[in-house]
Amino acid sequence: MIKDVFVKNRKKLLEKVEDNSAVIFFAGKALTKSADEEYPFTPNRNFYYLTGIDEPHHILLLKKVNGKESEVLFVIKPDLERERWYGKTLRQNEASELSGIEDVEFLDSFEAVVNRLITAGDIENLYLDLERNSMDDDKTTAEKFASKIAGIYPQIVVKNIYNIISEIRMVKSEEEIEEMRKAIAITLEGVEALMKNSKTGIKEYQLEAYFDFVCKSHGVKDYAFKTIAAAGENAAILHYSTNNTVIKDNEMILFDLGAQYKYYNADISRTFPANGRFTKRQKDVYEAVLRVNEKVIAATKPGVKFIDWNNQATEWIAEECINLGLIKDKSEVRKYYWHSIGHSLGLDCHDVGRRDVEFKPGMVWTVEPGIYIAEEGIGVRIEDDVLVTENGCEVLTKDMIKSVEDIEKFMAQK
The missing domain is CATH 3.90.230.10 (Creatinase/methionine aminopeptidase superfamily)
Structure with missing residues (x-):
């Protein structure tokens, strides 16, 4: 699909998010099958719905601060040696072209960006995709991140975006x-x-x-x-x-x-x-x-x-x-x-x-x-x-x- 579709999807989502909030989605990663063998990777569907990107590890950050909306996509920094084994990963310009997101940064800057956003007092709420089928399921990346945020930044209210994006996707x-x-x-x-x-x-x-x-x-x-x-x-x-x-x-x-x-x-x-x-x-x-x-x-x-x-x-x-x-x-x-x-x-x-x-x-x-x-x-x-x-x-x-x-x-x- 063309990137305009993903731009519209992000716009529809942000319309339903409270002001002075951030929203984070994780692409996910391949699960280990046994030893060094992994199950095939499939992207988190909500991440894909908003970006059109189907590579692991990337992160999407959406912001609405004082009525102004912005977005950042964090992607893997190229590892040329690893690419000789597993193939090329998305470059920043390619990720931007696929998703329609202009601000594309490397993944290693993600936590610093989130820290600045919170400590500057720009946001009061953090929305995460906290989908859960049962109490017995292992914690997702988003749930682990929610616990981390709650422990370090108790002033931030963590909210679940799952039901909101589900309604849009229907x-x-x-x-x-x-x-x-x-x-x-x-x-x-x-x-x-x-x-x-x-x-x-x-x-x-x-x-x-x-x-x-x-x-x-x-x-x-x-x-x-x-x-x-x-x-x-x-x-x-x-x-x-x-x-x-x-x-x-x-x-x-x-x-x-x-x-x-x-x-x-x-x-x-x-x-x-x-x-x-x-x-x-x-x-x-x-x-x-x-x-x-x-x-x-x-x-x-x-x-x-x-x-x-x-x-x-x-x-x-x-x-x-x-x-x-x-x-x-x-x-x-x-x-x-x-x-x-x-x-x-x-x-x-x-x-x-x-x-x-x-x-x-x-x-x-x-x-x-x-x-x-x-x-x-x-x-x-x-x-x-x-x-x-x-x-x-x-x-x-x-x-x-x-x-x-x-x-x-x-x-x-x-």
Whole structure:
């Protein structure tokens, strides 16, 4: 994306920050896997959203003092010897061109700059990205820095910027949506490759490899999440990802997958018969899920509350479960469906933002009803990605076939 996008993102954030405050974001670093081997680096998504930079260790400092806004980017000082081993790092001019930030300094001056900012009395508040999933998680770089600031500068009020930037990120720009369209297009091509090469007698991961090949062919470096390739009863395990079971005849296989393009994600689920033909029971369950999928998409529009949307979807699934003879009362639906109908999608697959929101134009949500019947070896989920528009929604995944007739016709051509 062009740097103007990141300039606008920083502007939107600073509008929500109190005066006489600073905001700091850390790019993050690669985690150690074992010995001297590291996991692949992926940037902190909020840092990337504000800078467009995907190298480790860099730091962004935003300031609003007496109504005047300014910004500094701190980057690694070039180490020519290290670069002979690991490659060139961003130079100051390159970082400025990517991010649109004019003031780019070396990382070794960061703490001195923060000290001067605080001791001069310019700021009263320091905002940090204090995202935390559970008490058991290790402390992040931002949390460690928060503790350091609190110990040295007790006069500074440390605040959490995470919820503020999450709210901003929920509404996507045209440029972000374009990146998501590219991720979706690659994913759809990969799903078609799965259908073309599907057969029984192979392991789930062997079929999954066709999706991986398509993604690699398009330069995809990472996925939205670990691919779920679940045949037969494995499809009744929501986050199954072992993918090492032999696919049997007359089984369906559920794929939940997504390519990641420039850190923006697709998230699509498709379920199809491994041999290309649905049995009568498989077809009945599949079409029940498809009816809910289409109803939920039709109900997606501005002003709709997520909670109401989710509850209505559960009602519809419960009705289908009764019709399929699975339950007698809607209260029993959790035996065969136990997740929400969807989630926000963007730089994270399960993207940031609260669930108690009303839909707004520019939001992207997944629509993923499912019915999971472990005792019958059947699990069906049909997931699309939808963009909320001014008058309703656009199905970003509309080019991926999902009717029984279209699937069987497509698979018969292989």
